[in-house]
Amino acid sequence: MSNKVPSNNPLPNKERVKLPRQRVPEQNPEVRAHNFLEVNLGFPIEQARQESLRCIECPKPGCVEKCPVSVDVRAVIDLILAGDYQGAASKVREDNALPAITGRVCPVEDQCESGCVLGKKGEPVGIAYLERFVADWERETGQFGSPVSAPATGKKVGLIGSGPASLACAGDLIQMGHQVHVFEALHELGGVLVYGIPEFRLPKDIVRHEIEVLRRRGVEFETNVVVGKTVTIDELMQEEGFDAIFVATGAGLPRFLKVPGENFNGVYSANEFLTRVNLMRAYLFPQYDEPLYPCKDRDVIVVGGGNTAMDAVRSALRLGAKTASIFYRRTLVEMPARVEEVHHAKDEGVHFEMLVNPVEFFGDEKGNLTAVKCIRQELGEPDDSGRRSPVPIKGTEFVTPCSVAIIAAGTSANPLIQSTTPGLAVTKRGYISANDDLATSKPGVFAGGDIVTGGATVILAMGAGRKAAKSINEYLMGAPKESVQEKASTAVSAD
Secondary structure (H helix, E strand, C coil): CHHHCCCCCCCCHHHHCCCCCCCCCECCHHHHCCCCCCCECCCCHHHHHHHHCCCCCCCCCHHHHHCCCCCCHHHHHHHHHCCCHHHHHHHHHCCCCCHHHHHHHCCHHHCHHHHCHHHHCCCCCCHHHHHHHHHHHHHHHCCCCCCCCCCCCCCEEEEECCCHHHHHHHHHHHHCCCEEEEECCCCCCCCHHHHCCCCCCCCHHHHHHHHHHHHHCCCEEECCCCECCCECHHHHHHCCCCCEEEECCCCCEECCCCCCCCCCECEEEHHHHHHHHHCCCHHHCCCCCCCCCCCECCEEEEECCCHHHHHHHHHHHHCCECEEEEEECCCCCCCCCCHHHHHHHHHHCCEEEECEEEEEEEECCCCEEEEEEEEEEEEEEECCCCCEEEEECCCCCEEEECCEEEECCCEECCCHHHHCCCCCCECCCCCECCCCCCECCCCCEEECCHHHHCCCCHHHHHHHHHHHHHHHHHHHHCCCCCCHHHHHHHCCCCC
């Protein structure tokens, strides 16, 4: 356990708590608002060491408890202090198959850093930046850090989707000695990591490297396979010899506002907009001639307040938007986007319009979007999520010119897997029903991530992937008494 790791920190605790948190270097806002290069530049070695010195080595580290994949943070930090960066990378990968990714996009303020004792009176240790540091060091030096895998079991597991839940599951299963084959419907691996998160937050080369690490560890990948069309789950298990299946297809079906005018040219779902920009490289036009309704010199609004909305509005700004605005129906306090992303957006010149909601879009005779009609709102009683529900204020309608509107109002489950897999129970909202062990109602089939919970964060999906790997391993190797599949009978067809 981490509380038994000998310390390489030369400072007494009373000196450590006095050290200021290191600030990660960033691109200048005025420069980065016009390019798709990464905003955060990462710690150099000396800054990584200085930040590591701040850890006070809690006997019961709250950072580990708060991490959905349970990275042994203290052990990693101690290896950094020892100068063993390859060892630190290997240690991270025991629990986290994608450290270069989580070190960039994980909402650490709500996860590991929220459990850091230093945060009670000051600023927590920059855990994500340190995790990114060791992963970047590994990639830049070509020194591969990998945990040791168990002997081969001869068991074969198919993973559907190549997003964060699937990749985390693959990392654990290969370490357990199983054969792992990942099926991806698109032409490039990575799921939401490549189509949903912009280059300036998560460069695609980083995703490719992390997938290559998994490939080198023995994971097999296959693209352009649409499970449910190209092949079914039953065919994979009955004809192709897979002993278990993990469904991690995400929740990629976009939601719209269901207001008049959403069919005008220039109205996008955030999913389509970001997929065209990121995966299909519309930001590199004309090198990549991907059709995208132009943002350049136009007024762009993005409806929503999550990380997807921030990604979309900041992408539009980089594509040359004259103005780029967030329209959100609550206030900044309720906004679910990461604090860092909101801060970056403001620095780059994004305008925030709070407590407003679109009620109609207008267009010209050619079918092109020209304006949006909104109504102002006030906060009423809390909704099911605990946030106060927005209530329209009569007589406060106003019209704002815009040529592009991007709807980032959440997603729902794509029904393809569910509709082509007999015996697979679903919830009333169409998500796959799974119990606490992520076993479904169909023997040998497990599911996790957004296809079970609805849209969530990368790290929560990875946590589900790790949990699924553990359950799959128990199922394959013979779980004691009540097996995980017997527990699957508790999976119900309701939320």
